[in-house]
Amino acid sequence: MSEPAIRDAMEAEKIFMSNPDDYLRYVNRQMALMDYRSGLEAAALEGIKRGIDQGRREGRTEGRQQGIAHIAMNMLCAGTPIATVAQMAELPEAVIRKMAEEHGIEASQ
Numbered sequence: 001m002s003e004p005a006i007r008d009a010m011e012a013e014k015i016f017m018s019n020p021d022d023y024l025r026y027v028n029r030q031m032a033l034m035d036y037r038s039g040l041e042a043a044a045l046e047g048i049k050r051g052i053d054q055g056r057r058e059g060r061t062e063g064r065q066q067g068i069a070h071i072a073m074n075m076l077c078a079g080t081p082i083a084t085v086a087q088m089a090e091l092p093e094a095v096i097r098k099m100a101e102e103h104g105i106e107a108s109q
Contacts, residue, residue, distance in 0.1 A: 072096060076105045 017023055072089040076082075076099065085107075086093040100107035 069099065072099060073103060073105075076100050076103075076107050082107050 016026070068089050068091070072085050072091065075085045075088065076096070082093050082096050082100070085091075086096045089096065097107065099105075
């Protein structure tokens with residue numbers, strides 16, 4: 001930056017600082033902007049946290065369902081009756097029958 005530009009900026013600062021009302025308005029505006037930015041940052045962090053928590057819940061639910069389905073399939077492959085698989089997996093018999101059909105397993109009643 002050139003010396004005249006610095007001199008002009010310093011002169012503008014002197015004029016600005018000489019009027020307490022203008023200075024107070026400036027300070028209040030800067031504080032409001034900082035508060036606003038801080039609020040946005042806090043909201044963004046909260047949103048990220050909620051998203052992570054929701055993702056974990058959904059992941060656990062999906063993992064649990066996959067685990068139950070895997071065990072039910074193993075039980076069907078081992079020849080366990082549909083009623084027993086349904087009881088152990090805590091799923092309706094119709095769901096177990098459908099799983100067996102989809103995977104070509106001859107399930108015993």
